[in-house]
Amino acid sequence: MRKNRVMTTRLFACVFAIILSISHSIRADEVPLTTQIQRLTMDTALTVAQVTIEKCRGEGVNVAVTVVDRGGDVQIILRDTLAMDLTIEISRQKAYTAMSFNTPTSQLADRFSSPFSVGKVKGVLMSAGGVPINAGGTIIGGIGVSGAPSGETDELCAQAGLDAILDDLEMSL
Numbered sequence: 001m002r003k004n005r006v007m008t009t010r011l012f013a014c015v016f017a018i019i020l021s022i023s024h025s026i027r028a029d030e031v032p033l034t035t036q037i038q039r040l041t042m043d044t045a046l047t048v049a050q051v052t053i054e055k056c057r058g059e060g061v062n063v064a065v066t067v068v069d070r071g072g073d074v075q076i077i078l079r080d081t082l083a084m085d086l087t088i089e090i091s092r093q094k095a096y097t098a099m100s101f102n103t104p105t106s107q108l109a110d111r112f113s114s115p116f117s118v119g120k121v122k123g124v125l126m127s128a129g130g131v132p133i134n135a136g137g138t139i140i141g142g143i144g145v146s147g148a149p150s151g152e153t154d155e156l157c158a159q160a161g162l163d164a165i166l167d168d169l170e171m172s173l
Contacts, residue, residue: 063147095144129154
């Protein structure tokens with residue numbers, strides 16, 4: 001009788017181990033345990049920022065530019081010589097907003113005008129001057145610019161920074 005109980009226990013343990021193994025492998029095949037998130041290299045983010053600054057200088061303005069990654073974390077901030085220090089935070093918020101909504105911030109300016117809208121969330125700035133960085137159908141980050149007399153000029157400069165890397169970025173994915 002004791003021998004039967006030991007064999008039953010061993011059989012149960014083996015069956016349980018097999019079931020556990022099968023269920024684990026099915027879950028692992030159906031649902032990935034990690035995801036890959038594309039990020040700009042530091043050199044690429046720096047190129048975006050430098051081209052953006054040069055475009056704004058060509059427009060006769062000194063600005064700050066911020067490039068954020070997919071998580072909204074700052075990768076690069078550049079502030080031109082005569083840009084006010086306030087432009088740093090504004091450019092960061094524009095970059096974050098463009099990345100978060102995956103749309104140029106100029107398209108968001110009038111979209112959330114109610115007092116209860118998303119536009120009232122701290123760190124979100126619905127003002128022209130931010131563009132998302134998209135490649136291969138994936139949002140990779142955002143570019144924000146502040147310091148020009150108009151948000152349209154800020155956004156024109158940000159777009160120039162994006163255009164400088166977009167073809168290479170698309171080809172790399």
